[in-house]
Amino acid sequence: MVPRRGPSRAAPGKPGVGAENHRESWLNHFATELHPPRTDPSAPDALARLVELVGPDLQACNRTIVARMDSPVALIPQVAAHIVAAGGKRLRPLLTLATARMCGYQGSRHIDLAACVEFIHTATLLHDDVVDESLLRRGLSSANATFGNKASVLVGDFLFARAFQLMVEDGSLSVLSILSRAAATIAEGEVSQLVIQNDLATSLDQYFEVIRGKTAALFSAACEVGAVVAGRPAPEQAAMAAFGMDLGIAFQLVDDALDYAADQSKLGKTVGDDFREGKITMPVLAAYHAGDAPAREFWVRTIEASSQGEGDLEHALDLIGRSDAIQTTLNHAATFTDRAKDALLAFPPSPMRDTLADVADYTVSRAS
């Protein structure tokens, strides 16, 4: 067996009992962690510029997130804080905030809706980690490893429901339609991923269907909502949705490449997770189809038969490194990034538009 590099799975104790007293301090701690917009000096320029452009909006969004993930049931904010505070890039809510402003929106509805987008994303992450049996999330012990699978499933359900409550408070049936459709599409993408797992006969079309669902649908919805709150006409709403969709596909392609190529310490994720799970991604498909007979045999044993031993991950990384699998994947990503940037041309030039285009470029450049 390939040894797992993550922390050993903590036997989840009795969660949350006696924790009621600590709720206040948890939330305070979390609020402190969140309130300053993430202007990590090492963050890539484009993303840092986007954060700067929507600074007060992002702070307000973070306040909504903290306020609305609260519950009298203390374990809920604990689990939610664990994953929300672990500090992703807030890319999806940033997209809602930025697209709304780029579309000329002057109000504040986009703030709570960006929080909805983050709640849906967080709920998905919690369930993903249960499904993938992940031990690490952004370099830290995952919620399921810390609090157990049960808490992760149920708190994910809570955040999902809370996202819909926030949308209902906003009161736009268009927004509700976009985000409920996205939520169903995400689930379809996740189930499809489960179905193609371990199956090297998966076509590229099937693979794209999976990443469109599990990742790009929410990027797309996040951007479309920005145009909708701004009251832009249908073609511009569609352009925003297309921008998010292509950006999301590029993002997932790069993510899949990084799983076989990243510097683990830099990325905060365990390299080789996809390999160990027998996940079908473009690097694997490319290396498999380009491989000679022994290479194909290796992939069939390790991915299809899930029979992995000492040195297999290293051999997989070596096979992928010697093929053009990573480059093929990144080339595809670049194509989608270009399409995403084209979609932005439906809007007049502005610093926000330029920065969104740069963020699209960053999506691919982070892999190199």
Added chain:
Amino acid sequence: MVPRRGPSRAAPGKPGVGAENHRESWLNHFATELHPPRTDPSAPDALARLVELVGPDLQACNRTIVARMDSPVALIPQVAAHIVAAGGKRLRPLLTLATARMCGYQGSRHIDLAACVEFIHTATLLHDDVVDESLLRRGLSSANATFGNKASVLVGDFLFARAFQLMVEDGSLSVLSILSRAAATIAEGEVSQLVIQNDLATSLDQYFEVIRGKTAALFSAACEVGAVVAGRPAPEQAAMAAFGMDLGIAFQLVDDALDYAADQSKLGKTVGDDFREGKITMPVLAAYHAGDAPAREFWVRTIEASSQGEGDLEHALDLIGRSDAIQTTLNHAATFTDRAKDALLAFPPSPMRDTLADVADYTVSRAS
């Protein structure tokens, strides 16, 4: 170890691959199973009369369920059909259908909304069975035992999202507000249940908070929606919500009693599931508090320390049988049933109102 009586956990194979071809036949089979309203001659009179009163509505609702749980991802309708077709009593959607008609509603919006209620319930069941590691559901192998935990989590997410899509199509923000709040409350109840698990120091208040959330909130929402689509004034909407809440609490109390008292073959559930899971329910709390020192020691070992061996379930059933734990639980249930029936008095007499009152009585009488 107490031997599990359910089927052994099927090692879930690769789900759904090659199943695309069978989708049609699955759905057809499922449609056939569902379309006749459930007029099982052995069904209790009150429920059968309710089914008869809303017959065409229930058939239409079942058609919506079949049509809207479909997806191009074949595994989704397979898993959904497994649990939806397993044939619960459709009690929650029946409540929406019946309360809408009792409130004088003449349209058809309540049909899709009843399907929403059933989808939310089904999503909760799928996630519950993962959380409880249940092997049986209504006497059949549970979805997680058949398809694996991963599929159950993700298809639950899909059904939940699909429920919101249906609500959005209906277009009532009031309904969306009621059901999204119920969904969040259900998740809070489930997490609370996880927190009090194994804890004999749980107060009766905490126990009621759990069952209000995990069960009664959806009963309440199902009934409130009936009054809302009928356009009844706020006090009548509140009376319907109160009826559902009290009925739901009574229902769960009786369910908790049955877990220590039922004839397994009759109930289609495994007696003693709650015991094995260390679930804190009123029968256990009542028996624990009424018990002598050796009895308390027994409950502490089996429920708090989760140390269970040969003969322990039998001893638990014996202790409960010799105490008044079941009667105490059923007395509480009867109190809530009476309150539920009182709430119905806000409405003029009608066959539907009388039958709903009888269904409330049946909720308790099914335990005797």
